[in-house]
């Protein structure tokens with residue numbers, strides 16, 4: 368079975384490919400340049416992996432040629448989407464690639480991929496985000512939707528990213544409703560994704576946006592404040608496994624899988640650093656150990672997702688320990 372993966376050089380996608388290859392699938396991925404494709408091919412070291420170039424997913428017909436070359440691909444995973452908070456033109460750099468990248472993928476599959484049976488789109492918890500994620504009286508589940516408007520999304524890059532994911536996922540379900548495609552669709556909605564890079568050599572310099580949260584804590588100076596980022600966490604290896612289950616299991620058809628293993632604060636991460644890497648952490652701030660548990664959060668109810676997945680999610684300690692081990696061995 369051949370699986371087509373957009374944005375295959377991404378942090379999450381590299382884990383997806385590794386797991387797909389380990390399970391005996393053949394993988395065709397899209398990358399933005401030959402250089403990036405060759406680098407990943409070398410790391411994967413598998414003749415079951417090949418790549419096609421798709422420079423900009425937002426360009427009309429971006430996936431047409433790549434998919435036409437692979438009439439053997441029966442599964443399509445759309446993971447490519449910009450994830451960063453440094454956009455200077457929010458609409459052009461975040462919102463348009465997210466929405467049109469998604470629409471283009473679906474259109475190409477409908478037109479040139481009649482053999483494709485299952486499509487999995489990587490959305491985000493951003494598309495489910497409640498009015499106040501720290502309000503413990505709110506419950507978020509697989510039916511929740513972020514109410515963000517385009518106007519608000521354009522006000523800053525964080526809202527821009529959140530809006531981009533919300534609007535892109537709306538486009539998915541709109542397509543399913545209006546185009547009545549012959550393939551089945553599942554959507555993956557992860558919270559903050561942590562855990563090691565698929566290959567150790569990638570754990571250098573500035574990391575992808577979510578992994579960089581951990582990396583930046585590892586690099587803190589003794590007198591720095593503890594960053595105030597907090598939310599839900601999920602291990603990247605579990606996110607990759609969920610993408611595979613999403614097309615393997617029929618229970619996942621037409622579902623949104625809300626991937627979260629629990630809540631975290633940067634204080635919690637720092638506490639793990641001090642406990643597991645005491646020598647290294649001696650030069651890091653202490654914050655107020657244990658105070659992370661005072662943070663309040665909306666209730667995240669993903670029972671339905673966990674039932675579909677059917678495997679145990681990694682906890683914060685394991686995710687963070689494995690991330691940090693990799694960062695420190697690369698230092």
Ligand code: NDP
Pocket residue numbers: 374375376377378379380399403421422423424425446447448449450464489490491492532556557558559560561575576577578
């Ligand atoms: P990465 O930034 O590591 O991966 C993003 C991938 O998309 C890269 O391969 C990137 O290529 C590609 N890409 C981005 N914009 C374009 C474009 N305009 N044209 C072509 N390719 C493009 O991020 P992640 O692996 O973390 O994210 C993967 C998916 O998961 C995204 O959809 C993201 O929104 C979603 N997600 C991530 C979470 C997280 O915490 N990491 C949480 C929830 C959802 P290149 O690197 O060459 O630019």
